[in-house]
Amino acid sequence: MAPLPDAVQIAPSILSADFAALGDAITCVQPVADLLHVDVMDGHFVPNLTIGPPVVAAINRHTAMTLDCHLMMTNPGDFLDAFARAGADWVSVHVEVDATADLLKEMRGLGLGAGLAINPETPYEAIEPWLGQLDHVLVMTVHPGFGGQAFMSDVVPKLRRIATTVARGERPVIVEVDGGIDVHTIGQTAAAGARCFVAGNAVFRAPDPAAAVGDLRRAAETAIAAEVGG
Ligand code: DX5
Ligand code: ZN
DSSP, X not given: OOXXXXXXXXXXXXXXXXXXXXXXXXXXXXXXOSEEEEEEEBSSSSSOBOOOHHHHHHHHHHOXXXXXXXXXXXXXXXXXXXXXXXXXXXXXXXXXXXOHHHHHHHHHHTTOEEEEEEOTTSOHHHHGGGGGGXXXXXXXXXXXXXXXXXXXXXXXXXXXXXXXXXXXXXXXXXXXXXXXXXXXXXXXXXXXXXXXXXXXXXXXXXXXXXXXXXXXXXXXXXXXXXXXXX
């Protein structure tokens, strides 16, 4: 069953894990996390290179976790089928890449959870027309390309606007945030309407990654309770 859109979901980003011990890192967060965030970078859309379908397939053999694949790619359409076959569950393509309608249609056809990611500098108006058709929307709170960057609080008004539009719609779209999320920053994104939280350094660079997931969840839930109560 799909999770309720209002439930808090924590998605550790393996970009901050030790790639030489990736299986162990996943095993550690698997019992406590909701999704596994997989950052795919093409060296073109972003100035970094990471992983592709063969690694997603290996991860999929290792874990039953829901794989949340964030495609920071200029040409995601060339690889959607490969990611679906590798075992991706959710896929986000960037709204800054053209052919959004075709990409969403193809994601649906492949049975993938269909998401759109939006960069910090991209205006709300670019994503507004698509919000009613998504399974999730990935709001970047850093410039994509690297883990461990500082949270950009100036994105929060746009996040709130996106979450407000989603809440008024009929479709249960999950609002996900990505970049610089830790116990200090997660609250403001939860209060603004985010319910799914990607965290790389805050999880995998913590002494106890599983405990860090719990700390993030509690911080988000506390902020949501204060927002609802207040
Ligand atoms: C950045 C990636 C993020 C990154 C987040 O381009 O999309 O998912 O792994 O890492 P932290 O949480 O360390 O900012
Ligand atoms: Zn990401």
